[in-house]
Amino acid sequence: MTQTKDYSRKTMRRFLKPKNFGEIKNADAIGQVGNPTCGDIMWLYIKVNPKTNKIKKIRFKTYGCAAAIASTEQLTKIAKGLTLEKAEKLTMKDVAESLKGLPQIKMHCSSMAISALRKAIKNYKENAQR
Secondary structure, three states: OOOHHHOOHHHHHHHHOOOOEOOOOOOOEEEEEEOOOOOOEEEEEEEEEOOOOEEEEEEEEEEOOHHHHHHHHHHHHHHOOOEHHHHHOOOHHHHHHHOOOOOHHHHHHHHHHHHHHHHHHHHHHHHHOO
8 A cells, every 4th residue: 555655746746626627517528537446536627719720728536546636737737728730648657747757656647647538638638519
């Protein structure tokens, strides 16, 4: 079991006081991922400015461990204001490094956050083509 001393202060702040937790009513797109092994589940909601193709609002709901919640919260802070193209290029390493590291056993949480973002972007692009 991972202990809180294994997490950076930044990770613990993101876990204990997330600022972007919640849904976006009338979101342009939602990305949802889950990990049946660990039980974590994430929803990522985005609003996109269609003129600039930038993420203008991003929120999340994550049910899981401290690393899962912190990773999703940190991703919202990184991705807000990015174009969809730049946001798609973000990696789990970007999330983990911006949290000042995650225990190796919890790196899958940053990967899940990235997967949720990519699913939301894919969902947005598919809806925009209709």
